[in-house]
Amino acid sequence: MYPWLTDSFKQLSFRVGSKKLHHAMLIQGPTGIGKAYFTQKLAQLLLCANRQQDKVCGACQPCSLYKSGTHPDLHLVESEKQIGVDQIREAIKKLTGSAQMSGAKVLIIQQADTMTESSANALLKTLEEPTQHTYLLLTTDKPQKILPTIKSRCEKLVLPSPSLDMTINWVTRYYDGYVDRNFAKLYANRPLALLAELEQEPALSFADFSQGLEQLISGQKTVLNLATVWQEHIEKVLKWLQFWVREQFNRVDLNADLLLIINEKAVNVSKVMQNPGVNKLLVLAELLTQVQNVKK
Ligand SMILES: [Zn+2]
Structure with missing residues (x-):
């Protein structure tokens, strides 16, 4: 058990x-x-x-x-x-x-x-x-x-959910690679979901995603670069973006008000994703443009 x-x-x-x-x-x-x-x-x-x-x-x-x-x-x-x-x-x-x-x-x-x-x-x-x-x-x-x-x-x-530590300990037993604590938080207290995500070796990893955002902020990548690649994974990207934003609030180099707006928009966009005919590239580009401007 x-x-x-x-x-x-x-x-x-x-x-x-x-x-x-x-x-x-x-x-x-x-x-x-x-x-x-x-x-x-x-x-x-x-x-x-x-x-x-x-x-x-x-x-x-x-x-x-x-x-x-x-x-x-x-x-x-x-x-x-x-x-x-x-x-x-x-x-x-x-x-x-x-x-x-x-x-x-x-x-x-x-x-x-x-x-x-x-x-x-x-x-x-x-x-x-x-x-x-x-x-x-x-x-x-x-x-x-x-x-x-x-x-x-x-x-x-x-049924009780495990703590984050218990989640990581358990997943580490079954997964050979490194388990990032921040990434684990995203699947907080749902060890089987975390393990499945890790084992999937996704086409877009969370590490690539957060690195992409940093490169966007520092001007090494453009909105269109990222939106083109990420539109295929938009549901995951929207979920990760909300998580990423929450993790950035203690950063002095970023505009906290804009972070709040980005979070709100990501939540709203997630809700309309089920509607047919949503232009993924466009909605993602709009969101990433906000991220691009988040540096103070
Ligand atoms: Zn028996």
Whole structure:
């Protein structure tokens, strides 16, 4: 288990052991802290025939089936975009009747906030009157998008985020390169998101980005140089720009009022990026022109 989730997992496993786990859990937390893994491990714990507190045996038949991804009483619903009503109906059908392995039945719904309204309504009855030994484990990073009728039938569990130090320590274990503390702040307390970003070896790195801004300010690069290259990564650039601005406020050589304006503009531009027909080069050039003038 991830070190920042160990305590939460132990607490739940204690309740699993004393058969006091609520049959419907809504597991919440930001993207990149390990909700999916946490939920899968909880499912394995519920299914294992010889569990010991928070440990699964790893050797029983349910554990072997879990590991091969073929446990007949473990069902997963997820979708890239939207969880449709048919997916939910099909999952509920699998939960009816007794468990094939004579243990628990578990349904995991990842990113439950992507359920449509009819999907959520289709799930209500099962949430209210689950079949015996059935557990529904829902995860979300957008609890505000979950219908109140669903929320009220689940027990809420908010997973804790790690500190920045813990995030860096953990990422350093898995990533060979240097982990910049400022860059890590950008993915504050979301270690898996940070690791994914680092391992991606992005076409535009944060180091290149901040260096580009410094070169722009000192006149070594032009607005058009940067905007042309960066327009392909505009969403990332806008996010990074807001972060970069916040980090510059203690600099005496820069105009703090202008920094504030740049930040505000970057936030506003981020909001309109979803609109079709936005001229990325133009909006980026306008923003970078402000950055170019930020030196006192
Ligand atoms: Zn086992």
